[in-house]
Amino acid sequence: MNLRKFLCLGLAVLTIGALTACGGEEETAATTETAAPVAPVAEVAEPEEPVRDLGGLVVTIATWVDVVEPEVKNSAYEEALWEHRHEMMEKHNFKFEELALAPWNGMLELFSTSVLAGDPAAEIFRFHANYTLAAAQSGLAYDLSTLDSIDADDPVVWNPSLAEVMTIGDAQYGVGEKGRPKQMLYFNKRLFEEAGLDPNLPYDLQASGRLDLGNFYGALRKINERYR
Template sequence: MSQLKRILAIIMAGIMLIGITACGEPSDEASSTVGETYETKDALTENTKEEAAVTEEEVDQYIILTDEDGNPYDLGGMEIIIADWWSSGEEEEAVSAYDEAHQEYLDWIQKTYHFTIKQQAITSWGDVPEDFVNCATTGGEENYIFTLYQGSALTSALMSGLMYDLSTLDCLDFSEDKWETVVTNLMTIGDATYGMRGILHEATAGIYFNKRLLEESGIDPDSIYELQANNEWTWDKFEELCQQVQKDTDNDGVIDQNAMTNFTSTLYPAAVFSNGGEFIGKDENGYYNALESDATLEALNWALDMIDKYEMIYPEDAEWDYTYTAFANGEAVFTCAESYKAGEWSDMEDDFGFVCFPMGPLMDHYVNYAHDNVYVIPSCYDEDKAWKLAFVYNLYTDPVPGYEDSETWKSGYYQSFRDTESVDETLAIMVNSGVPMNEKAINGIDMGSDLFWSISKDNTPAQKAESIRNTWQSYIDQTNSQ
């Protein structure tokens, strides 16, 4: 039935467009099409009439929002740009029914409320923090909704009062489901909310596996998906597989098929959050140091032990990111990496799969850390402009009528991954299970130099946590006081 509704939504969108044209000065072609529609109506079968009734219900989902006088909101021809560092600003060619319906919806809201909107790169990844600060301090005629990435620059701008408090704008209702995101949690301080994200969480770190190497070790790659589906994909199960696949194939005392190759700055946080731990916590009183919690220290110690037992040793002249090359070359069976890496392994000879990071002993479900991009409105804009920008972003990120329960987000991922299970099973879990990285909200904390690059069996996580305790607390106190 959902597929039928989608098709009908497309049909009715076309009929609506014809109707709009007919209200003005219709062309001969439009008049002819309208005539054919009425001529056909009397010949409808009962089944077709029933389908048409469903279609009319779909049309009703284009609800017109009106001001206190009962007129559709008029944004006066505003040209709005969602400013980022990657978008072309050009309308992409529709390749599916959803794409067509989405563009028709965007055309409708722009015409109904008298504005235009596009996503466009106005800066680079490296320059966007400075460009946002310049915009937010000087203002201008532009109508920007800025895209920012999480980190110290975002936090500094937030603490400097450069972001509009979105909670004061009555066109946004942060109790709606689409705003129940990690971004809302991260960007809310007290009763104020300074950032938004009306789209799904972007899946991050999980476990990639080489299917050929698993099969050569007598392991069915699908069995890992079964473990995940049965909620049995745990640290212990992962280590069992590592033990089984790691081999000294020529009996020379040197491991030549390694179980793991990892970028530790990805592995450590993935392990911590998979056990219910975190580096910085947040409650009603603000941020606090969670590095010395049992869950966090247990995860860091486990990750260190796994590295000691199963991590491949890199060549002395290896590049800093050789871990990814090693996995692509089939030098290790598993790697912990983020979902976007799949798109960089299009030339990998072996097939690979992807599952969530396994659950730690303190958890009963899978999670992945989140560092989603944040959408903000500069605080230099007046209330009228801020309201209009928020109003438009709310519309822009609403589900397309007829596709509210669809999974159109999967289409891009299918092009990157080698099997459907990675998307239909793993990513379907991950997009709904992101957890915040609160450390990104604390100015001064550098997870690499502070922790990841210095812990070892000789400098244990507990020892390192103790040595940086006071420093971190000073950063946290400064953030909480602002």
């Protein structure tokens, strides 16, 4: 495997885990009189991801803000993220760094000039959405669809809209994480309780897939009537 494949592996293991699943069913023959007993199907262990020694490679991600591991993690997600990153770095013998090497509107210039000079400023470049097409059309990006170490078309992990934009012909030149939540819902549990409502109602509605503005506003109307 060549260096570019190793680098793309580095990006993949920083953000995602390898998910594999296997299983199956066995049909058993049965007559109208008796049925043969079905032997329990043994669980098949998922194959372990092969170890790829990257030889202590330091993968630099060029971005417009330094990203460092916080001493205190602010959420379970952040804890799990950095735990996974350290696990992958130890397993595959590499390190990574995200450095502010250019402003958001200067990344394309840094990418083009450093690559054409034969001395890329980083192994991976992060582009603002305004410059993704220009980066893909530059002829300097690597076709991710040729790699076995990353499924660039996976809609669960990557943003499908960006994948479409970054695809030219049969080649795909970039990936982006799925969009983060942009709408938040805030509510006062005390007011729910005073109105005789379960203060965890919004959470329960969300877990059941029934949280929408209609039923939530119904609860708000009940609270509003109490304080008229």
